[in-house]
Amino acid sequence: MRDYSVRGLSAGELERARRELAASLALSRSGALSAVTAGQLGAVEAELAARKDESPTGILFCGCGYGTDNPVRFDAHLGNNSDHEPYDQP
Numbered sequence: 001m002r003d004y005s006v007r008g009l010s011a012g013e014l015e016r017a018r019r020e021l022a023a024s025l026a027l028s029r030s031g032a033l034s035a036v037t038a039g040q041l042g043a044v045e046a047e048l049a050a051r052k053d054e055s056p057t058g059i060l061f062c063g064c065g066y067g068t069d070n071p072v073r074f075d076a077h078l079g080n081n082s083d084h085e086p087y088d089q090p
């Protein structure tokens with residue numbers, strides 16, 4: 001299980017791996033095999049969750065075109081430019 005790597009998989013490959021692991025887990029009759037499969041499934045789901053957190057949906061934009069995913073920096077930008085206002089993405 002320690003050799004099971006999810007880092008190199010694309011998002012599509014991760015989704016497919018998750019479905020296949022979930023399916024084989026549902027079909028598995030062996031306790032030992034289930035434990036391995038459950039571990040792999042957990043690794044895949046953890047990777048998917050981690051990538052979701054890193055997705056750019058959390059980026060803050062300013063009306064001037066400035067953008068950052070760091071709220072502290074964004075506040076500093078607004079503080080340094082009192083005529084700037086946050087820009088809401090459509």
Ligand SMILES: [Zn+2]
Pocket residue numbers: 062063064065066077081084085
């Ligand atoms: Zn700005």
